[in-house]
Amino acid sequence: MAHVSIETALDTVTRLLISAGVSDERAQRAAHLYVRASQDGVYSHGLHFVPHVLRAIEHGSIKDPNTEPRLVATHGAIERYDGLYGLGVLNAQWCMSRAIALAEEHGIGCVALRNTNHWGRAGHYGWQAAEAGCPAICWTNTIQNQPAWGSKTDAIGNNPLVMAAPGMDGKHLVLDIAMSQFSMGRLNTHKITGEPLPVAGGVDKDGKPTTDAAAILDGGHAWPMGFWKGSGLAILLDVLAAILADGNDTADITAKRQGEHGPSQVYLVFQPNKLGGRDASQRTASLIKHLAEINPDSRYPGQAAIKNRERSTTEGIWVDDVVWQSLIDKLG
Amino acid sequence: MAHVSIETALDTVTRLLISAGVSDERAQRAAHLYVRASQDGVYSHGLHFVPHVLRAIEHGSIKDPNTEPRLVATHGAIERYDGLYGLGVLNAQWCMSRAIALAEEHGIGCVALRNTNHWGRAGHYGWQAAEAGCPAICWTNTIQNQPAWGSKTDAIGNNPLVMAAPGMDGKHLVLDIAMSQFSMGRLNTHKITGEPLPVAGGVDKDGKPTTDAAAILDGGHAWPMGFWKGSGLAILLDVLAAILADGNDTADITAKRQGEHGPSQVYLVFQPNKLGGRDASQRTASLIKHLAEINPDSRYPGQAAIKNRERSTTEGIWVDDVVWQSLIDKLG
Numbered sequence: 001m002a003h004v005s006i007e008t009a010l011d012t013v014t015r016l017l018i019s020a021g022v023s024d025e026r027a028q029r030a031a032h033l034y035v036r037a038s039q040d041g042v043y044s045h046g047l048h049f050v051p052h053v054l055r056a057i058e059h060g061s062i063k064d065p066n067t068e069p070r071l072v073a074t075h076g077a078i079e080r081y082d083g084l085y086g087l088g089v090l091n092a093q094w095c096m097s098r099a100i101a102l103a104e105e106h107g108i109g110c111v112a113l114r115n116t117n118h119w120g121r122a123g124h125y126g127w128q129a130a131e132a133g134c135p136a137i138c139w140t141n142t143i144q145n146q147p148a149w150g151s152k153t154d155a156i157g158n159n160p161l162v163m164a165a166p167g168m169d170g171k172h173l174v175l176d177i178a179m180s181q182f183s184m185g186r187l188n189t190h191k192i193t194g195e196p197l198p199v200a201g202g203v204d205k206d207g208k209p210t211t212d213a214a215a216i217l218d219g220g221h222a223w224p225m226g227f228w229k230g231s232g233l234a235i236l237l238d239v240l241a242a243i244l245a246d247g248n249d250t251a252d253i254t255a256k257r258q259g260e261h262g263p264s265q266v267y268l269v270f271q272p273n274k275l276g277g278r279d280a281s282q283r284t285a286s287l288i289k290h291l292a293e294i295n296p297d298s299r300y301p302g303q304a305a306i307k308n309r310e311r312s313t314t315e316g317i318w319v320d321d322v323v324w325q326s327l328i329d330k331l332g
Numbered sequence: 333m334a335h336v337s338i339e340t341a342l343d344t345v346t347r348l349l350i351s352a353g354v355s356d357e358r359a360q361r362a363a364h365l366y367v368r369a370s371q372d373g374v375y376s377h378g379l380h381f382v383p384h385v386l387r388a389i390e391h392g393s394i395k396d397p398n399t400e401p402r403l404v405a406t407h408g409a410i411e412r413y414d415g416l417y418g419l420g421v422l423n424a425q426w427c428m429s430r431a432i433a434l435a436e437e438h439g440i441g442c443v444a445l446r447n448t449n450h451w452g453r454a455g456h457y458g459w460q461a462a463e464a465g466c467p468a469i470c471w472t473n474t475i476q477n478q479p480a481w482g483s484k485t486d487a488i489g490n491n492p493l494v495m496a497a498p499g500m501d502g503k504h505l506v507l508d509i510a511m512s513q514f515s516m517g518r519l520n521t522h523k524i525t526g527e528p529l530p531v532a533g534g535v536d537k538d539g540k541p542t543t544d545a546a547a548i549l550d551g552g553h554a555w556p557m558g559f560w561k562g563s564g565l566a567i568l569l570d571v572l573a574a575i576l577a578d579g580n581d582t583a584d585i586t587a588k589r590q591g592e593h594g595p596s597q598v599y600l601v602f603q604p605n606k607l608g609g610r611d612a613s614q615r616t617a618s619l620i621k622h623l624a625e626i627n628p629d630s631r632y633p634g635q636a637a638i639k640n641r642e643r644s645t646t647e648g649i650w651v652d653d654v655v656w657q658s659l660i661d662k663l664g
Binding site: 072073074075076077078080105106107108110112135137147148149150151152153155156163164165173175177181199225226227228229230231232233235236237238239240242243244246249251268270271272274275276277278280283284287290291294295297298299300301 | 404405406407408409410412437438439440442444467469479480481482483484485487488495496497505507509513531557558559560561562563564565567568569570571572574575576578581583600602603604606607608609610612615616619622623626627629630631632633
């Protein structure tokens with residue numbers, strides 16, 4: 001396990017993206033997002049995600065990493081874009097910026113995006129809105145990676161959902177959850193370490209509930225979060241994204257057999273301060289304070305990211321040795 | 333256990349509301365919503381909810397059952413209303429209608445409502461939007477009725493969330509979920525029957541996970557759905573509703589010690605057909621068909637409501653004997 005400084009990580013990833021054909025300014029912005037994910041403790045979509053992105057550019061599933069989303073249709077406060085199979089993280093960042101601008105004008109803004117690529121760490125775009133002072137909701141669909149409740153065959157996605165509320169002094173509330181009880185990244189980590197999951201996370205190959213991540217991954221099935229509830233949420237998030245973007249739904253993405261290629265996404269932003277009333281950030285701060293008063297051990301969404309970010313700023317970013325070495329080697 | 337016809341139920345509830353001071357037209361509309369909840373199998377917020385509403389009118393926690401929400405602030409596609417502590421079901425129906433109209437104009441519409449009363453069955457307003465051909469999201473906050481994950485004291489609400497997508501031939505997708513793994517209504521039913529919950533639904537008074545609803549209700553605590561995930565969702569739904577409505581948050585409602593009085597709610601409606609592209613209803617229908625093909629046993633959100641509605645149309649509505657008799661007695 002290596003620890004690298006944020007500067008080194010940013011420099012390395014930027015140079016790798018530039019050698020893959022990404023323009024300087026875009027490479028810097030994308031590198032910032034990958035490094036920030038690791039910094040915030042979301043390792044699976046941080047530095048560890050970079051080799052996947054470089055391969056996707058090489059193989060053409062990221063068609064042109066320098067395109068921006070193209071406007072397809074617009075009506076008042078809602079706009080529909082085609083992602084042109086561009087770079088997922090930058091398409092997402094672009095759409096959230098656009099939704100913030102729409103909300104500035106209309107009080108609420110909605111951008112629906114189709115034909116994009118994997119947006120990496122979902123939470124980024126919640127942080128982006130919160131840092132701009134805006135409450136926001138965004139989500140993506142995915143390939144079929146879990147059974148609908150009551151079924152035994154993978155039929156629905158784990159469709160990550162993000163909700164954000166701006167707080168004070170950088171203490172924003174940012175929820176970033178996949179609709180499976182455990183993300184693929186977390187199941188893989190537990191499989192490697194052998195540590196049992198804190199609660200049953202799915203069934204083994206015989207249909208028996210288990211806390212053994214390896215048994216779930218090797219022939220079993222992951223459970224939706226909250227069982228039937230997460231299953232229902234995943235179905236609705238999928239159909240709403242597909243309808244609003246006029247894009248692929250989970251079944252369409254899966255049928256194309258190109259992995260997480262061409263998902264549909266929705267970005268919703270609010271500008272409540274346009275309506276007057278009490279300040280949004282102060283209300284968020286007071287809710288966080290209230291939760292801590294009731295019980296100092298309770299967690300709020302975004303808290304872990306803030307702690308990890310502070311720690312890795314001084315200690316450097318944790319990265320798997322093999323992954324890091326492979327990135328260094330690529331630079332030659 | 334009595335079975336009453338829909339006509340009898342509608343007539344009885346309408347007359348009860350009128351004698352409580354509700355105007356004829358509003359009494360008819362409210363009665364329709366309470367009866368429809370029972371018809372759809374949501375008994376806790378159907379006929380069984382009516383005695384609670386009558387008491388609330390009598391005691392003044394429903395201040396004036398004949399007021400409509402009052403506009404507080406507006407900016408483009410978002411509007412903020414004060415519910416004036418009116419009748420929760422009709423305030424909610426009114427706000428969803430208004431959000432549909434806003435979406436017609438702006439492609440998306442958002443109504444935030446403060447100082448309302450319990451909206452009964454959450455799913456109603458999803459069905460309302462879907463029947464108008466619109467995808468929609470709405471939610472409410474509540475009193476503190478479950479601990480935040482990692483805590484032992486009730487600090488967050490179970491804040492019901494609704495998501496809807498219009499389908500074909502009345503087969504809409506309507507998700508209606510509280511942020512607890514089991515609703516209070518369902519826990520109470522299992523406590524009475526003694527039937528164990530299908531999965532652990534919380535902890536008993538000693539902090540031990542249990543499927544015994546009585547142990548959860550008598551000194552224990554209900555779990556958020558999906559553990560830390562539902563806890564995070566409940567926190568974000570609360571703060572967003574409070575910020576957008578400039579209304580009470582869960583802690584404010586609880587501090588007032590008047591029960592589920594004065595919650596904040598958000599109604600979000602989309603009009604994707606304004607953007608052209610494939611028809612929303614056809615896409616929903618095709619997703620439902622696809623799920624059924626993969627596994628005939630899988631459920632989709634709204635399916636149970638449709639089945640219950642069909643059955644109770646012919647068989648009548650199930651209602652607890654004691655509750656029904658008390659309603660009949662009230663009419664004198």
